[in-house]
Amino acid sequence: MHSKDQICHEDYQRTADWLLSQTQHRPKVAIICGSGLGMLADALKCQDSFKYSDIPGFPQSTVKGHAGRLVFGELKGKTCVCMQGRFHMYEGHSLSKVTFPVRVFKLLGVDTLIVTNAAGSLADSYSCGDIMIIRDHINFPGLAGLNPLNGPNDDKFGTRFPPMSGVYDKSLRKMAFDICKSMGVSQYVQEGVYCMVGGPNFETVAEARLLHRLGVDAVGMSTAPEVLVASHCGMRVFGLSLITNKVVKSYEDNETVNHEAVLEVSKMRSETLQVLVTELISQMDINNNTA
Ligand SMILES: O=P(O)(O)O[C@@H]1C[C@H](O)[C@@H](CO)O1
Numbered sequence: 001m002h003s004k005d006q007i008c009h010e011d012y013q014r015t016a017d018w019l020l021s022q023t024q025h026r027p028k029v030a031i032i033c034g035s036g037l038g039m040l041a042d043a044l045k046c047q048d049s050f051k052y053s054d055i056p057g058f059p060q061s062t063v064k065g066h067a068g069r070l071v072f073g074e075l076k077g078k079t080c081v082c083m084q085g086r087f088h089m090y091e092g093h094s095l096s097k098v099t100f101p102v103r104v105f106k107l108l109g110v111d112t113l114i115v116t117n118a119a120g121s122l123a124d125s126y127s128c129g130d131i132m133i134i135r136d137h138i139n140f141p142g143l144a145g146l147n148p149l150n151g152p153n154d155d156k157f158g159t160r161f162p163p164m165s166g167v168y169d170k171s172l173r174k175m176a177f178d179i180c181k182s183m184g185v186s187q188y189v190q191e192g193v194y195c196m197v198g199g200p201n202f203e204t205v206a207e208a209r210l211l212h213r214l215g216v217d218a219v220g221m222s223t224a225p226e227v228l229v230a231s232h233c234g235m236r237v238f239g240l241s242l243i244t245n246k247v248v249k250s251y252e253d254n255e256t257v258n259h260e261a262v263l264e265v266s267k268m269r270s271e272t273l274q275v276l277v278t279e280l281i282s283q284m285d286i287n288n289n290t291a
């Protein structure tokens with residue numbers, strides 16, 4: 001490691017090699033579970049799991065609802081690795097730490113990243129409990145220069161100036177919609193724009209109104225950095241936001257949001273999300289799910 005924040009290729013490789021020595025699983029798909037969504041890992045069969053604190057080089061999760069375990073296993077015969085708990089910028093992690101696991105996954109052979117998060121809705125047509133398929137994102141910290149790709153570019157992972165239009169894979173989005181239809185849950189499935197803000201505070205009314213005017217459908221405190229790093233190294237990306245609350249946009253509204261409420265709503269949709277993600281992975285075209 002060069003400095004506190006700079007991570008070099010060998011650091012990622014060391015962690016990947018350690019994991020490869022500890023499990024027979026060779027995942028092609030990685031899933032990052034958002035707040036309260038760690039149960040997505042429960043569906044994995046033949047699990048090998050590792051506490052983040054036992055994995056060399058891994059950061060630690062500090063947020064309630066993020067268990068801090070990396071779980072390998074099979075979903076309908078396809079090998080996956082699942083992060084039960086992610087890292088956020090507001091926890092004090094550098095963005096290279098926040099995205100560290102994504103590059104490790106690349107070195108494990110992962111080619112598809114599924115990200116999930118809990119988010120507040122700005123779109124008037126959304127309700128609490130809706131599932132939003134992420135069409136695109138706005139990365140506020142990124143626009144302000146806080147980007148995990150800052151610093152010397154590691155050409156072994158990807159190009160200096162990666163394109164980001166079309167970053168959320170269109171065919172996977174369509175596949176997810178079709179699956180939702182067949183599950184009979186289309187009435188609470190949306191597609192929209194996710195916006196990352198730094199957090200950890202929830203939005204003021206003025207901020208909420210700003211985001212609404214910008215065309216943001218759902219706001220949260222994660223996801224964009226992981227997606228940037230995954231796309232930079234050539235992974236296919238699919239994302240889901242679970243709408244856990246409506247962001248307060250009126251001074252007349254006395255509602256307030258809190259993390260406990262976010263976790264409560266996550267629980268309510270856990271089964272639907274599990275079925276949706278499992279079905280998506282089972283229908284995905286994966287080159288080779290054994291190595
Ligand atoms: O990890 P995610 O983005 O799901 O977590 C969201 C944003 C904050 O970390 C937390 C707020 O309740 O949930």
Ligand SMILES: Nc1nc2[nH]cnc2c(=O)[nH]1
Binds near residue numbers: 220221247
């Ligand atoms: N920034 C933000 N993150 C969230 N995560 C879950 N709900 C919210 C919200 O309303 N705002």
